[in-house]
Amino acid sequence: MDYYLNSENTYQRLEREYQQYNALVVAFDFDNTVYDYHQKGLEFTQVIELLRQLKQIGCYLIIFTANDDYEFIKEYCTKSKIPYDSINQNPPFYQTQSPKIYYNALLDDRAGLRETYDCLSRLVKKFGK
Numbered sequence: 001m002d003y004y005l006n007s008e009n010t011y012q013r014l015e016r017e018y019q020q021y022n023a024l025v026v027a028f029d030f031d032n033t034v035y036d037y038h039q040k041g042l043e044f045t046q047v048i049e050l051l052r053q054l055k056q057i058g059c060y061l062i063i064f065t066a067n068d069d070y071e072f073i074k075e076y077c078t079k080s081k082i083p084y085d086s087i088n089q090n091p092p093f094y095q096t097q098s099p100k101i102y103y104n105a106l107l108d109d110r111a112g113l114r115e116t117y118d119c120l121s122r123l124v125k126k127f128g129k
């Protein structure tokens with residue numbers, strides 16, 4: 001099996017990185033990951049709660065989104081108490097010319113959300129207060 005198709009290997013790498021830096025860079029999508037884009041009454045409470053816990057254990061949170069209405073995003077996140085450090089911008093401690101955002105993990109409804117959610121929840125259980 002390819003090495004990172006094994007979920008345990010993915011988790012162990014994140015745990016090692018967290019222990020090394022006492023932080024992870026976690027990117028998260030906005031539309032349909034924390035915000036009900038089509039107003040269908042969908043819930044995103046578990047992902048939002050996980051983001052709060054990740055913030056508590058020192059993670060750097062980047063909103064990684066194709067939505068360009070930053071004012072709305074900021075307002076929504078403030079109102080919904082969703083922590084974030086930047087929108088589509090690398091952390092100050094990881095500057096690069098590449099257009100790809102740097103992250104250790106990505107929470108995105110279009111990119112294996114369940115697996116990343118489980119992995120980060122396990123990390124928070126282990127290192128959270």
Ligand SMILES: [Mg+2]
Binds near residue numbers: 029
């Ligand atoms: Mg999305």
